[in-house]
Amino acid sequence: MHFGFVLNLVACLFTIYACFSISESFDVLSQSSFGEISLTEVNGKFPDGVELFIGLRAAALDNPINGVGEVVVGFDQICDLDGFQRYMDPADCETCREISANTVTSLIMAVVSFLPSFTTDILRMYSGYDVNCQKFFAVVFGTITVLLTMNTLFTYKFYCSDKFYSGIYGFDADGNVLSADVPTDSGEYEIDFDYTWGWGLMFLLAGTVLKFADAFFHCIVPTPIVTRDNGEKTIYEKIKGEDEEEEEVLEEEP
Numbered sequence: 001m002h003f004g005f006v007l008n009l010v011a012c013l014f015t016i017y018a019c020f021s022i023s024e025s026f027d028v029l030s031q032s033s034f035g036e037i038s039l040t041e042v043n044g045k046f047p048d049g050v051e052l053f054i055g056l057r058a059a060a061l062d063n064p065i066n067g068v069g070e071v072v073v074g075f076d077q078i079c080d081l082d083g084f085q086r087y088m089d090p091a092d093c094e095t096c097r098e099i100s101a102n103t104v105t106s107l108i109m110a111v112v113s114f115l116p117s118f119t120t121d122i123l124r125m126y127s128g129y130d131v132n133c134q135k136f137f138a139v140v141f142g143t144i145t146v147l148l149t150m151n152t153l154f155t156y157k158f159y160c161s162d163k164f165y166s167g168i169y170g171f172d173a174d175g176n177v178l179s180a181d182v183p184t185d186s187g188e189y190e191i192d193f194d195y196t197w198g199w200g201l202m203f204l205l206a207g208t209v210l211k212f213a214d215a216f217f218h219c220i221v222p223t224p225i226v227t228r229d230n231g232e233k234t235i236y237e238k239i240k241g242e243d244e245e246e247e248e249v250l251e252e253e254p
Contacts, residue, residue, distance in 0.1 A: 142215025
């Protein structure tokens with residue numbers, strides 16, 4: 001249980017770090033995003049690459065081309081932003097916004113669900129407080145936390161990050177993506193979209209694994225036998241009653 005408490009604490013800190021991906025600050029998102037996309041022109045027509053950091057409420061763009069610079073675009077603004085069709089299909093521009101509230105709420109609730117589990121971990125370290133209800137609560141809250149973080153991870157992947165371009169795409173001179181049946185090298189530009197996991201996603205994934213390990217330890221570590229065996233419980237109550245009687249006698253003696 002001491003080891004489980006340490007795992008639980010580290011998992012909580014990792015999950016809190018992932019919460020920074022909720023920010024709409026460029027500096028914060030660039031260090032805690034859930035996904036990073038590096039854009040490079042295959043034929044070297046652009047001297048500098050473009051970086052896109054995807055969070056849970058916004059995307060941060062570092063585009064040195066044409067003096068765009070560092071820009072943060074909220075998911076509720078993507079559809080209205082001219083030029084964002086160069087990063088994702090315009091038909092999918094609403095998807096990240098639609099699931100943003102879901103992922104943010106799940107992540108915050110996951111952090112909150114850690115709080116009662118710390119008390120349970122500490123109580124189960126001592127045999128006098130290690131009872132079946134504490135074990136039950138630890139497993140339940142651990143499972144809830146894991147489900148909440150997994151909901152954030154999978155919802156983000158399937159309904160947001162997968163909607164951005166990944167791989168090599170051809171673009172015309174106006175920056176519009178070529179249709180799938182046209183060779184990518186036949187356009188004016190050939191852009192390679194290299195997607196990698198961001199620090200926020202990696203920390204949340206690590207925190208989920210550690211929290212699962214903590215819940216697993218609670219499952220396999222039994223409570224003291226006196227909490228599960230009626231015979232042992234009877235003996236314990238008998239000894240406890242005898243001790244109380246002796247204390248009463250000692251108190252009555254002058």
